[in-house]
Amino acid sequence: xxxxxxxxxxxxxxxxLPLRWAHSEGVGQRAREAAWAVGDEAELLASAAxxxxxxxxxxxxxxxxxxxxxxxxxxxxxxxDERLVRLVAHHSFALVExxxxxxxxxxxxxxxxxxxxxxxxxxxxxxxTTTPDGSVTSVDARLTEITARYGSGxxxxxxxxxxSPDILAAVGRIEAALAAQPR
Numbered sequence: 001x002x003x004x005x006x007x008x009x010x011x012x013x014x015x016x017l018p019l020r021w022a023h024s025e026g027v028g029q030r031a032r033e034a035a036w037a038v039g040d041e042a043e044l045l046a047s048a049a050x051x052x053x054x055x056x057x058x059x060x061x062x063x064x065x066x067x068x069x070x071x072x073x074x075x076x077x078x079x080x081d082e083r084l085v086r087l088v089a090h091h092s093f094a095l096v097e098x099x100x101x102x103x104x105x106x107x108x109x110x111x112x113x114x115x116x117x118x119x120x121x122x123x124x125x126x127x128x129t130t131t132p133d134g135s136v137t138s139v140d141a142r143l144t145e146i147t148a149r150y151g152s153g154x155x156x157x158x159x160x161x162x163x164s165p166d167i168l169a170a171v172g173r174i175e176a177a178l179a180a181q182p183r
Contacts (some may be wrong), residue, residue, distance in 0.1 A: 001081065005047035008078070017101055020056050027052060030126035037177040038122050045119060048087035049126045055088075065101050066166035071111050086114045092127045093166050097159035108159035118177070128167050139171040146157040148183025 006028065013021040031049035035042035055061065056069025062069055071089035074080035089111035098107040116118055131137045131145065143164055148158035160167075 001084070002043050002046040004085075005050050009050045009054055009135065012054050012060065017056055020053055021097040022134040023130060023132050024050055024053050024134075026125045026130040026136070029134070030130055030136070031122070034122050034125055034174060034178060035173050036181050037120050037125075041116070041119050044081070044083060045122050045126070047081075048091065048123050050122065051088055052086070052091040052127060055136070062168050063103065065094075065103055065107075066100065067091060068098070068103060068107055068110075082102070083114060083116075086111050087119065087123055090114065090120070092124050092162040093159075093170075096163040096166075100159050100162075115182045118173075121173050122158050124167055124170040128171055139168060143167065 009024050009028075010021065011025055028046060028050035031042075031046040032107075033115070038045050046125075051070065051074065052154055053066060053070065054073060055066030055068065055164075057073075060069050060073045062072075067089050071085050074088060075082075075085045089107060090113055095104060095107060098104045128139050128142050131142065143147065143160055146160050147157050152158075152161070
């Protein structure tokens, strides 16, 4: 599944959105580094990591809300694994942003939340510790960067402010799990 996901993400993002592709590649690399935290779900994490922003692809952006557009694309066009689709739909606390956009009920109805907290947290960790150009960063720096890029009063700025406590907690749980990893 991960090889398929990588090829699909590259096909949709590399040419039209090279910076978004660089970020996705970096998130995919972080998933490899965090694989231990999710055990048998490492391939699912890697697939979700590389595909998490596929909904930004210009030909897929129908609602303008990339988690929803990406999840619909994966479900409707590729009949992708349901858990993968749900991870993409809800990555990095997208439900909070969906609420800001008036799309919460749509997102919840089409894509139920995944109940595997470790897997959800790991995807948040991968996304929120990767810069737009794919480099590793701290979660605090990433949250600051997102707010600066979009503006604190924007939909994304409001979402980040509301979701920050949950994002910080998720990243903290994965960092603790990785620190406890046997050497």
